[in-house]
Amino acid sequence: MAVRIDPEFRRLVRERLRDLDFNQCYQCGKCAASCPVFHRSPELLNPRKIIHMAAIGVREVLTQPPLWRCTTCYECVEQCPQTVNFVDLVVALRNLAYEMGMAPRGVQEEVETVLKQGFVYPLTGRIRQVRQRLGLPPAASDLEGVLQTLREVAS
Amino acid sequence: MSAHVLYPGCLISRRYPGFEAAARFVAKKLGMELVDREGFTCCPDPVWLRSARQDLWLRMAARNLAVAAGQNGDAGSLVALCNGCFETLNTALHLLKTDQKQREQVARFLESQGQTLSTCLQVKHLVQVVYETLGPEELKKHLVRPLEGLTLATHPGCHLTRPSDIARFDDPLNPRALDELVEALGARVLDYPTKSQCCGLPVFVTDRELSLSLAAEKIRAVAQADGLVVTCPSCFQQFETVQMLDRSLPRVPVFYYFELLALALGADPGEIGLDQHRIKADAVLARLGHAKSSAHGVSGARGTKPN
Numbered sequence: 098m099a100v101r102i103d104p105e106f107r108r109l110v111r112e113r114l115r116d117l118d119f120n121q122c123y124q125c126g127k128c129a130a131s132c133p134v135f136h137r138s139p140e141l142l143n144p145r146k147i148i149h150m151a152a153i154g155v156r157e158v159l160t161q162p163p164l165w166r167c168t169t170c171y172e173c174v175e176q177c178p179q180t181v182n183f184v185d186l187v188v189a190l191r192n193l194a195y196e197m198g199m200a201p202r203g204v205q206e207e208v209e210t211v212l213k214q215g216f217v218y219p220l221t222g223r224i225r226q227v228r229q230r231l232g233l234p235p236a237a238s239d240l241e242g243v244l245q246t247l248r249e250v251a252s
Numbered sequence: 253m254s255a256h257v258l259y260p261g262c263l264i265s266r267r268y269p270g271f272e273a274a275a276r277f278v279a280k281k282l283g284m285e286l287v288d289r290e291g292f293t294c295c296p297d298p299v300w301l302r303s304a305r306q307d308l309w310l311r312m313a314a315r316n317l318a319v320a321a322g323q324n325g326d327a328g329s330l331v332a333l334c335n336g337c338f339e340t341l342n343t344a345l346h347l348l349k350t351d352q353k354q355r356e357q358v359a360r361f362l363e364s365q366g367q368t369l370s371t372c373l374q375v376k377h378l379v380q381v382v383y384e385t386l387g388p389e390e391l392k393k394h395l396v397r398p399l400e401g402l403t404l405a406t407h408p409g410c411h412l413t414r415p416s417d418i419a420r421f422d423d424p425l426n427p428r429a430l431d432e433l434v435e436a437l438g439a440r441v442l443d444y445p446t447k448s449q450c451c452g453l454p455v456f457v458t459d460r461e462l463s464l465s466l467a468a469e470k471i472r473a474v475a476q477a478d479g480l481v482v483t484c485p486s487c488f489q490q491f492e493t494v495q496m497l498d499r500s501l502p503r504v505p506v507f508y509y510f511e512l513l514a515l516a517l518g519a520d521p522g523e524i525g526l527d528q529h530r531i532k533a534d535a536v537l538a539r540l541g542h543a544k545s546s547a548h549g550v551s552g553a554r555g556t557k558p559n
Contacts, residue, residue: 133449133466141462165458168466169299170450171414175424184415191303200304203457207300208308215293216262224266231273231525236265238291243315243365250361251308 100155107154114151114189121179122148128173128183134166142166144173144183151190159194165201212248215240256331256381257320257373258286259341262294263485264333270525271485274510275333275378277524281517282386282394286331291319295332295340298411299454302340307357313344314358314369321370329374331381333510335484338419339411342375346418377412379483379509380421383429388436396518398438401539404507405442405474406430407491409484410450424448433509434481437516442477446470451482453490467494468501475502478536483509492530505533515540 128144129135135142142163150158158164167187174182194200195208211217220236228236264271279286293312294301302309320330332338348355348371359369376384382391408427416424427448431441452466467490474480482488491506506529514524521542526533534544 133452134455134462137462137465141459162459166455166462168410168450168452168454170410170454171424172410172448172450174415182415188303188306192306195304201458204300204304207297207457208304211294211296211301211312212308216266217294217297218262218266220266224269227525227528228265228269231269231523233265233269233272233276234288236260236269240291240293243293246361246364247308247311250311251305 100150100153101157102154103156104154106156109193110151110154110190113193114186117182117185117189118179119148119181119183119186120152122152122181123179124149125178127176127178128181131172131176133170133172134168147190148181148183148186151186159190159197159199164190164194165204208251212244212251215244255285255287256329256376257289257322259292259295259316259320259330259332259337261332261334261337261485263336263489268485268488268508268525268528270528271333271488271508271510274508274514274519274524277514277519278382278510278517279378281514282382282391284381284385289319289322292316295334295337298336298340298343300457309340310344310347310354311358311361313340314348314362315365315367316341317345317348317373317375318362318367318370321368321373329376329381331376331378333378334486335377335409335411336486338375338377342418343415345371345373345375377421377483379412379430379433382513383421383433388432391433391436391513395437395516397516397540399512399516399540400438402439402478402536403442403476404434404439404479404481404512405444405477405504406434406447406481407451407470407487408448409482409487410448412483413448430481430483430509434512437512439512442474444473446473451487451490453486456490463490464494464497467491468498471495471501471504474504477504478539479505479507479533481507481509481512495531503531505529505531505536507533515542 126145132144169184171184174184260272296309296312362369408430413419413422413424413427422429434441452463456463488506488508495501521537
């Protein structure tokens with residue numbers, strides 16, 4: 098597939114991700130060698146390739162599935178000879194994609210859930226019972242005030 | 253030992269309350285005071301909330317740090333029971349200490365909530381607290397019921413030790429602390445090549461097949477073990493889910509480390525909710541001399557769906 102460089106996207110990445118040193122990458126591929134997803138198949142995720150796409154300005158890096166397959170395990174970060182923090186890069190690119198409405202549906206749902214209840218997981222009646230039986234303090238507290246402010250920050 | 257503020261987390265307090273009971277039991281037996289605070293939110297999730305809205309993620313984490321510090325800002329440490337909470341709270345603390353621009357924005361947000369930014373406390377995982385303040389040798393002296401005869405595999409989980417400049421615990425590429433803490437309980441530890449590899453849970457939302465294949469690979473690698481020991485409820489959930497969904501996999505009961513430590517310190521399986529596991533641990537418990545925990549069973553355990 099031909100790679101299309103988008104100068105506007107390249108400028109956007111350089112401006113928004115300027116605190117990240119991913120331009121220090123010299124494409125050695127040690128990140129790929131240490132990546133558990135790459136080991137399943139290089140087609141699934143190749144960290145070296147993501148860094149390259151971000152550096153030269155290939156907009157498809159945001160929309161293609163590999164960006165969303167990084168588990169953030171940090172194996173590559175521990176091994177990079179150039180101290181490039183691939184996870185920080187992934188997080189920044191995903192934030193950019195989310196802002197542009199390109200994040201997968203499941204990711205959007207999680208943000209909505211956290212802003213709605215303050216937690217990823219609901220507190221069910223059954224869990225309340227189990228907590229009580231185990232002698233644990235109640236897990237609920239009133240978070241409406243802070244959630245309201247966070248929703249304002251989010252919108 | 254000094255007092256620690258407990259951060260129970262949302263997956264543990266809302267899905268695996270037995271882990272919280274086990275942690276509290278262990279703290280009590282080891283003479284460690286855990287202080288509860290009112291008003292925590294989700295840490296929040298270090299993978300997807302941070303991946304979507306790093307600004308919200310940092311504000312929520314900073315607020316939890318402020319809640320932990322309390323009115324006088326005098327908390328020494330905030331103790332997480334989950335690798336994800338440990339990662340979020342520690343990474344946020346690191347950012348708030350090193351990034352002045354974000355620090356100022358977050359401080360203003362906290363002021364609007366009547367709270368003060370606090371970066372003076374330390375964030376620790378309970379595993380780290382036990383390892384650093386007692387250590388395996390000292391821990392052995394407290395055991396009343398060692399786990400003799402068991403062979404266990406360990407899965408320390410990525411974020412207990414990585415990123416190493418923030419976690420500052422154990423060797424990030426060849427973690428040993430959990431092995432030592434399991435050996436201290438009297439069990440033999442099974443070594444396997446992919447020990448430090450990810451459980452796959454973070455990508456369950458975006459690529460379920462990949463996520464489960466990472467977990468399945470690890471379950472196959474530890475098939476000879478009597479159990480798989482984790483320090484994180486997300487890893488626990490993932491390793492149980494993959495076994496529920498893929499019946500061709502070997503059955504390996506999964507244990508949260510503090511469940512095993514609690515048993516070794518004399519806990520009854522029922523009082524730490526061991527009957528709530530989806531992959532039943534009855535065979536392992538029977539070998540340790542515990543009768544089937546039905547007397548303490550709660551109806552509805554079987555209704556817990558894999559997700």
